Amino acid sequence: MPPIALLAPIVLPVAAAAVAAASSRLGDQIARIAAASGAWASLGAVAVLWIAVRSTQELSVGPLGFGVGLDLRLDGIAVVFGVIALVPAALLLTLQERGWQESTVALLAIAAVVLAIESGNMILTAVGGCTAATLAVVQFDIEDVRAARPSWASVIIPWIALAWAGVTLQIESGTAVYAAVPVSALTTQIFGLVAIAALLGAGIVPWRGWAVGMWMRPSLRVASVTAATLLPLSLYLLVRAYELGNGLFPQSWLNLVLAAWGVLVALGSAIRAQAAPSRAEYMAETVQGLAGFALMSIAIGTAVGLFAGLILLGSAALVTAALPLLPDRRGPAALLVAAAAAGIPPGLAFGGRVLGLADAFETGNAFGLVAVAGAATWLVVAAAAARSVGLPAGRRRQASDALALVAAVLGVMVLASGPAVAALASLATDAIAGVMALPIGGLAADPFSIITVSTRLPAAALFGPLLLLGAAAVALSKPGPTTTAAQSRAPLFTVPGIAVLTAMRERLRSLKVPQQYRSLFDPAAMEAVAAGGRPVLWLASLVALAVAVTR
């Protein structure tokens, strides 16, 4: 496979975007077909490139002019994240009705995400990420300019931070190429910038950030594609940080802080979910909850934890693809997707959470406390999911039965693929080995079980029979009575102090300059003075400059 082929996963969606834009006069259907083809082609190209060689491939086209070269590198971890990002994106572009403009911009955003993932150096990753974030904002405005969308600044900040981290690496170690940066160059400060990029790039915050708010828009077309692509891209940065640090973060306390942050994110999401007044608001929290657990697992700093994080990201990807396809009405599809996201055994999310929590316990020290908090959070997630079944829809979106069926199938896939978690581990072993050392005996001794420090997870032997028994038993069972929405609306609990914080925030927002002092802060008057071309101001400035320089 010639190295130039590494451009294919990026070029194909761009070409498809060109086709989609060119076919604008022929109606949106052609653009939709082009969009779907472009996304699937990119995914196919990644798969073919990896399967053909099954080892890291690199392409260096030469310097671009701003201190970085067009260095592309497709290694195992890039393939894993590429698949996690592209599968739901391709599904959504295939199933959702889009205008040609949205399709075109979505394809360009997908190409940017693939560029960021395939990039061999940090600055190019920042360029790709910033492009994807900008195009996401553009998509939001194309979809519905009146609806709430992430502020542009909030999605750009992380990529500026990453670019800064990249240039700092260049200054301190002479390069920002992932494979060439010396281990000692990853200082706490640089890692801090990378961590900021990772957390803010996908809005992984304990409070209700844009990553949750975007799911409350009237239409979920853009929110779903954005979540599907930006979430894995952001956490991908932490995985690359492991590669830079030879499998470690600069300080072990950084692992603990990030893991605790992940649990806080999941807990915040669960607390909001258990008080959600509608199913739509509950569903808006599901991806964020999974992201929190994925962050916790990845941050632990072990191969098992990283694998658990990947499993949870995979689950989040499928849930992200399912959410916008759900109809408003209650039914098996909503129940299955909620159950899949909540981590009902023996689902994929269940396996990922169990592995993550087990790994945290086995890491010891304060990670054990983080694990207890994580387990408690998981129960709150379960309670919120249970409560959500009886909630009112909360949105007036129409989704066809066919789409609801696809959503149900995606939910079933998450629930049914728990037994395959060990097989996935044996597939991901090479990818994980590329960024950190594997435990002695590897991640999975065989495709049926995963080895942790103190236990072994018999995924196939235990979850397989449980899945079969469960499927048979549920098929033979009789559904219970339906709930009344009125009962379900009450939150399970309220966090003390939240009301006080909200009141304080409102008070801060309502602060204004007193009337009698407003004239002092009149921007229009200041502008008139500055832009009036007044010699007195110029002379005063000249004197000020002279004083400033001659002191």
Next chain:
Amino acid sequence: MEPELAVALPAVGAACATAFKPRPRLAFASAAALGVAGVVAVILSRADLTSDQLGIPLTLSPASRAILLAAAAALAILVALPPPRADRSNLLRWGLGGLAGMTAMAAAPSLGLGVIVLLLLLVLQASGTGHRVYANRFRAPALAVVLLALAIALAAMQGPSLLTRLIVVCLVAGLAAALGVLPYMHEFDPDEPTAVSPIPWLAFVGPVLAVVVVGRAEAMVEGAEDAFGALLIGLGLMNIVVATLATWRTSSDAAAWRYSFIADWGLALCGLGLVVPDGVGAALLVFYSILLGRLPLYLWSRQSLREKATTERPINFIVAAALAGSAPFAGFPARILLLRAATSLYWPLALVLALSFLLWLPGSLRLGRTIGAPTGRQLIGVAVALALSVAFGLFPRPLLGLAGL
């Protein structure tokens, strides 16, 4: 002979466009032909070739040459795809006149001659029919000329180190006054024709003038290089903060555009003040994005500015992204270079710059809307500007190579 031709041919072209005004076709054809010939002469004027045909050695530095070519390209785009109600031969007349003056400034062997040419340009522009009071049109550029002349005069004397620092002040303040950035903003009338407004100083003549002044300043501020850089950075930061906020909050859309040029100049001044190659590269990329992006977009937005028509179509958001310097547009690599230059010198400055980059966003959204719903030639023009911006944003190396970086 090339530098002489590079100055003379566009000048003659501008003169033809003026002389043949009653016969627009002839005026356009002659001016266009001479303009193209002038650009060819600029292309042939390599840095290692010094011409002495007129008794003074004329050379174009790589940076000046690159910016002259970018300015010529911007003029060509605007003449090929003129804004609504714009007369091509008039565009050519002003553009070629400016180009001739810029080339003369760039090729001049001393700053003194360059300032004399600047003075001539200022008089030519002030002689145009504008809406502002004649004296107001004159004042700020004239102050710039006086300050630069003072710097030259002081540089001819020996004295205490204070003298060198005063030269620094005169150079920086003179440059700021010529450009019309804070605190020396020119008076601005939104209804005034662009050619006689302060915009050409910011968006057409300014880049070459900045390269010439900063290039010549090296010898004049010996011993006070730090003060020179610090003053440029300080003015740059002030312009970034004030102008980005003003772009967002000012009442007039046209004024918002003017502030957005000033904000970009803030970046460029910071880059020039950082003195390391990355900083200069960042400044050059900002100049390219001003000449080939912001200036044409401003001119194409004038019609909807007059009609006060703002739209929220995809093209508006993409233009906003380009104006905000977000990836993949040309502003982003400039910002990356600036970050690297600042980090290598003093990282807190990089932090301030990184935060200031966010200030472009709200104003750019506003400016993007003022483009309206371009159609026909305007739409093609906007698409060309965006395509160029993406090309330079992803692969700026040829541009920086052209400037010898």
Next chain:
Amino acid sequence: MTQLLSSSAGDTFSLLVYPGLVTIGLFGLAIEVAWSVISRQAVGRPTLRWRRPPTVQVIVALLAVLAAVQFAAPFNAVPTVDRNLVIAAIAIGFTAWAELALDPELVARPGLLLVIQSCWLLSVLGPAIEPESLRPQVLGNVLVASLLPVKVASGFLYLLCLPALMRLWPLSPPAERRLRPRFNATRAMLWFPYCGLFTTLFFPPQADDLAGVIRFFGISVVAALICVVIGTVLARRGAERARGLYTRAVAPYAFLVLALIVATLALVR
């Protein structure tokens, strides 16, 4: 593949028979009868004729068997290395919410239940922090002096939470407003998971012999009976007292246990 089939067969037997479904059913039936005797309530007769079981009971049963096979019960066919405390704890924890999702009429005060469940989870997982192991039998075997206070405190917290988790408190769910008592099959399936886990975590593992089996189930029955007694006392004291106990006593005590865990962690390190 042969290894997979053999271990699957063993795990399936554990899920279905011992210590899985059959064991859970028999244990639960026995304790339900004891509860009805002690609380002087007529036990509802389980209907023996075949009918489709409600989905909620099916899901609860599946979760219960998944938890049960993780226990250190003698003769458990699931290899000791394959048992995982997190799976057991989460599977049991999910049962209450399966009820809320599928038959909300059965759940009284879900908010309070969530608080109590969190306390219970602390008592289950807290002792596992310092040993850094999730093998249930390893935790049961911990007899290090420095870790015993946490273990004892956690065991007590576990027993305090149990009556509420088993719905033995006097807070009756909406569906319980009928006069005629009924056999609570859902609860019956939870007795062994909760009590077996208690035995596994807080007592040394028993040998794979008859005496071991008797000891294991004996301890589990005692735990169940303690729970029944506490539940009876709570029932006599009334709903308000019960709510007060769990909000004003158990929850603060859980914080105390947490502080003890943190202190132990700090001291041992």
Next chain:
Amino acid sequence: MSDVAAFTAWLGAATIVLADSRRGLAAGLAILAVGAAGIVWSQGEQGGAIVLLAGGVLASALRFTSGPDGWGLMQPGSTPRLLFVVIVAVVALWVALAATSGGSAGFRFAALTTLVLLGGRLLEAADPVVMPTAVAGVALVLGMVSGDGIVPYAVAALVTAGVSAMPVPAARRPRGT
């Protein structure tokens, strides 16, 4: 000689500062041209001096043909300008004699005083005739300070004359920003 030329240059710049009509402005420009040419001559650039003088005189003649009639010297309200002229002269004299060295003191005095005076006039003036006159003066001084060989002087002289030849558009009331 350079001292006399410097005084003449100051006198020319001062006349431009103090005059408001075409005769006064033209006279000021002519005197300034003489002073500047004298300075250049004293530096051994006779050719440059002649060219500069020619340009200045031509510019003065062109100025003489347009603008409000009369001399307009020291009209009512021009006291601040008079003070400005004197103070600048004193400060420039101190700087030229005491604070700086290099070249002749006359050159230093002439350059500083004329540039500051003409700059002040440019900032203060509102009359469309005064501005180009002051700018023409600045061009002359620029030629004086940056001349090196005949060409820069010729360019400065041409620009000086060209500036004065430029038609002065009728001023309008400003609108907008």
